[in-house]
Amino acid sequence: MAPFYRGGVAPPFVAGRRGETYIRSVMIELSLLGLHALRGSDGRELTSLPAQPKRFALLACLTLGAGGGYHRRDTLAAMFWPDLDQFAARRALRNTLYHLREALGDNVVVTRGDDAVSVDPAMITCDVARLRAALASGAYDVAVDLYRGELLAGIHFANAGEVFEEWLSRERREVDDLVMQAVRALVERDERAGNFPAAAYWAQRAGTIVPGDESWLRRAMALFDRAHDSGSALRLYDAFVLRLASEFRTRPSAETEMLAARIRAENRRPPLAEAATPPIAIVAPAAVDLAIATPHEPKVDSPVVLPVVPPRRRRWPVPVLVTVAAIAVLGGTWWLRSARAGDPAALVGHRRVLVSVFDNRTGDPALVSLGRMTQDWIAQGILRTALVDVVDPRAANTQSRTATGSVVDPVTLAHRTGAAFVVSGSYYRSGDTLLFQAALMDIGSGRIVRAIGPILAAVKTPVAALDELRSRVMTALSSVVDIHAAQDLDHGEVPPFDAYQPYVEGWDAFWHGDRRRAQALFLQAATRDTAFAPAAAAAATTAANGGDCGTADSLAQRFDRPAQHLERVDRLTFQIAVALCHGHNDELLRLALERADLEPATSSLQISAAAAALWTNRPARALAILKRVNPATDLGWSTDTTHFDYWSDVTEALHLLGRHDEELAMANRVPLSAPLSRAWMRGRALAALGRPSAALAVIDSALPLPVEMPNVGLAPYTEGRPQYTATPGWVADWIAHELAVHGDTVAAHQAAERGMAWYRSRSLEERGTVEERIVAIRSLELLGDYDQATRLATELAAADSNNVDYQGMLASLAAEQGDTAQAATLDRWLAAQPVARVAWSALIYRARLAALMGRPDDAVLRTRDARDAGAWPLWIHLDPAFASVRRRPDFVALMTPRE
DSSP, X not given: OOOSSGGGSXXXXXXXXXXXXXXXXXXXXXXXXXXXXXXXXXXXXXXXTTTSHHHHHHHHHHXXXXXXXXXXXXXXXXXXXXXXXXXXXXXXXXXXXXXXXXXXXXXXXXXXXXXXXXXXXXXXXXXXXXXXXXXXXXXXXXXXXXXXXXXXXXXXXXXOOHHHHHHHHHHHHHHHHHHHHHHHHHHHHHHHTTOHXXXXXXXXXXXXXXXXXXXXXXXXXXXXXHTTOHHHHHHHHHHHHHHHHHHHSOOOXXXXXXXXXXXXXXXXXXXXXXXXXXXXOOOOGGGOOTTOSOTTOOOTTSOOOOOOOOSOOOOSSSOSSHHHHHHGGGGGOTTOOOSSOOOGGGGTTSOXXXXXXXXXXXXXXXXXXXXXXXHHHHHHHHHXXXXXXXXXXXXXXXXXXXXXXXXXXXXXXXXXXTOSEEEEEEEEEETTEEEEEEEEEETTTTEEEEEEEXXXXXXXXXXXXXXXXXXXXXXXXXXXXXXXXXXXXXXXXXXXXXXXXXXXXXXXXXXXXOHHHHHHHHHHHHHHOTTOHHHHHHHHHHHHHTTOHHHHHXXXXXXXXXXXXXXXXHHHHHHHHHHHHHTOHHHHHHHHHHHHTTSOTTSTHHXXXXXXXXXXXXXXXXXXXXXXXXXXXXXXXXXXXTOHHXXXXXXXXXXXXXXXXXXXXXXXXXXXXXXXXXXXXXXHHHHHTTOHHHHHHHHHHHTTSOOOOBOOOXXXXXXXXXXXXXXXXXXXXXXXXXXXXXXXXXXXXXXXXXXXXXXXXXXXXXXXXXXXXXXXXXXXXXXXXXXXXXXXXHHHXXXXXXXXXXXXXXXXXHHHTTOHHHHHXXXXXXXXXXXXXXXXXXXXXXHHXXXXXXXXXXXXXXXXXXXXXXXXXXXXXXXXXGGGTTXXXXXXXXXXXXX
16 A cells, blocks of 8 residues: 555655746645645645634634734634634634644744744645745746635635635635736737647636636637637537526626637637647657656646546447547548558558548538538549548548638648648539539649649539549549559449538537437438438447447448448448447457558548457557557547547557556647546556556646536446536546556545545535536545445436446445345346346446455456456456456456457
8 A cells, every 4th residue: 555655755846847846845735725635744634624624724824824924813813713702712712723733743833922823834835825936936837737726615614704704805816816817927928829729728727717707718719719629619618608507597798609609600620730740659668758748737746737528438338438439430431432452551652632622612502511522522532542642531621721711721731631732622603503623732842733624513413523523633643643553433323412411411410529410410311312321321330329229230231231232431330330339349340440441541440440459458459550640640530639539549558558657658748628638647647657646636736627528427338318527526536446446545545535525516506417426426435435425326326227327336335335135136137137238337337246245256257248248448447346356367367458
C-alpha cells in the first residue's frame, strides 16, 4: 500500500510555466478554493478540521490574512460568535485556537500579547496565496489552475454573523478578480498568437468562474468558430441553454442566440488548423520526453487544468469501446469502393489527391447537396484506380469553408490534408441546364495543370452528368500522375438525387450526435432507392451502434446476398454491423482489417480497425495500425476536432501493454480542447506508474471543469438510453479505480472522496440524474460505504427493474455486505437474462459477483464466457473486484494481450 507521497515525505511544491519553477519549503497546505482540505507536512490529509466548519473557517481567516499582520481577538470573536457576549466569545475563541494547535502543532498558531493572533506563514500556506504569487510572477496558467472553485465553497456554521459574511464576500470578490485577471491575460495572449483553440478554452474557463456573464460564453463560441471548430461552439451554447432552462426557466440573451444561429447556419464543423504533427512513434520509455505536451501546460507533476469530450460512451450492445461504437458506422460512407482488388501497399509512395466539395453557383439552395455528391462520385472513382492516395471526402468537406463561410484556398486545404493535387470545381445554371466544370491543381507549383468541362445536364436530372465528369477527371489525373496507368472505370449506378439528399443529411445528423435522426434519414434514402446499398449499410451500422440489433440484422439479411452484387466495402460494412451488434469480436477484427485494407490512411476505417483490435485484446496490432495514421493530416474526416478516438486508442493500447511512460507521453499530447478526456488518460497512466500524488493533482485540476458531451459511460448496458455525460466526478471515479487496481488503496480512497465531494456539491436535480448516481454508487462502493451505495442503486432499480446494470450493482453490493441470499437471488436473475438482449454485461456482473463471494473458479470461468461474448478487456482490467483472481495463472492467461 503506497503512502500519499512515496517515502511518506511530501516533496517541494513545483509548478510553473515552461522554463519557470516556483519552489517552496515543505509546510502545511490548506486548500480553500473548491474542495476544503488540509494536508500535513508529511503529506497526509488531515480530515478532522475540514469536517468542522467553524474551526476550518477560522483557520482560513488567519491564513488568508497571515501576510498582512495579526488579527485582534475581539474582531475574530465578533466574526465567529456574534451571538455571545464579549467574555464568552473570547473564551470560545481560546478553545478553538487550542484545538487548532492540537491538530496542527504548537508552532503554527502564533500570538502577540493577549490581544493579537495569527499563523506563521513559514509553517502554513494556502492555494489563495499561491494563486497571488503566480499572478504576480506572470504565471497566469498556474494561477488559473489553482482556482478549483469558489473560496470556502458551501461553508456554513451555526450563528455566523454579518461580519463574517461580509468578510467572506469581500475575500471571494478579491479572489475572483485575481483569477479573472489571469484568465483575461491568457485569452488575450493566445488570441494575439493566433492560437484560437487555446484562447477559446480560457474564455470557457472564464465562463465557469462567472457563469452569469454571457459575454464570456459568446467570446468562447466566437473563438472556437475562428478555430474552425463550430461543433465545440454549438456544444457550449446547447449546454448553456439547457442549464438556463432547467435552473432559471429562461433563455440566453438575444445577442447570444444570434451568434449561435449564425454559426449553426454555416452548416459545417471544420477542424482547427493545427501545426503538422508526425505520425505517432512508439518509443522505449527511456526516450520519452514527458514535456512534449503543449506550450502552455505545466510539467506532468503539476496540477493541470485541461479544456471540452472523455472517452466515447462505452456500452453494449452499443459497445463499451469508444471507437468501435462510433467509428464502425463510418464504413458506410458511399464513396468507399473497391472495384479492383490490388495490393494495398501499391498506394504507398504515390502522392495524395484531395477532391474538394464542388461549389454551388446556381443560386438554388436545393442543389447544395449536389456539390458533395459530385465530390463523392469523383473521389471513389479515383480511389479504385489505385494510382494515388485519396483524402477522405469527409475531411475535405469539413475543412472546405472558413469561419466566415467562404471557400478555403485549395493550397491551404491541401497542406492541411497532405495532398499533392486538388480536384476542385463548381456548377452553374443556365435556364433548364446545369454546367459542371472542374480543375486539377498541382500544389507544388500552384498551377492548374488540367481543366475539365463544361459538362451539361438537365436541372431535373443533374446526376446524369456525373459519370462523364468523373471519367474525364480520372483521365486528366492519370495523364499527370501515370500516363500508362490502367483505368478501371466500371462504376456502379449513381443514386437519384432525392435519395442522396437524406443520405447526406443523415451523415450531418450522425456527426452532430443525433443518431436516431441519422438512422431515420439513412432508411429514408434506402427506401427512395432500394438499390442504394451504402445508405442501408449506414442505417444498419447506426442501428447496431444504438443497440437496435433487429434493424441491423434485417438490413444485413436483405442486402448481404450474392444476388445484390454489393460492392466489397458495402458487404463488409453489413457484416461488421452484425458482428458489432452480437459481440463477435474476432470476426469484427477480421472484417474491419479487410475493409481498412481497401482504403488509404486518411480514412476513418483505420481507426475502426484499431478499435476492433483493442476489443479482441490485441493492443500491439492496434498500435501498428495507428502508427500509419498522421493525426495532423489523416483525421480530417472527423468533426470531433479533439480526435478523441485516436488518442484514446493509442493510450489504451499502451496501457494494456504496460508501457505506461509512453502512455503518459501520448496523453500529454491530447488536445487542450478535450479536458476531461485528457485528464482521464493522464490520470490512468500516472496511477499505473505508481505516482498517486500526480494522479490526485490531475483530479483536482479536473474538478472545476464543465460537464462534457455524452460520449463516455460507466456501465456496459443501458437499454438504448441516452448516453452518460462525462463529468469531473466520472474522471475521479475512473482514476480511483485505476489506483485501486494498481494496489494503492489509500490514494484510491482519496480520489473517490474527491469525486463524492464534487457530487455532493451539485444541485439536487443534477445529483438525481442516472449518470451522476452511477458515479456516486461506484465511488461509494470503493469507499466501503455499502449502505449509501445500496440506497442509490435501489432507487435506480425501483425505476427500472429490468436494467442489468442496476441489478448487477445491487448483487455486488449485497455480496460485499455479506448478504449471500440476496446476492444469490440476483445472480439467478442475471443468469436468466437472454444474451441477445444484454450480451456480455450480465456475464461480467456474474463474474465480479463470484470473485467478491470467494468463488475464484467461477469468477475465471464467467470472465472467460464474457470475453467470448465480446466483453471489452479494459473494462475487466479496471475493476478492483477481480483482485482475488488477478494473479491466478488462468486469469492472467485470459487477460494477457494477444498477438
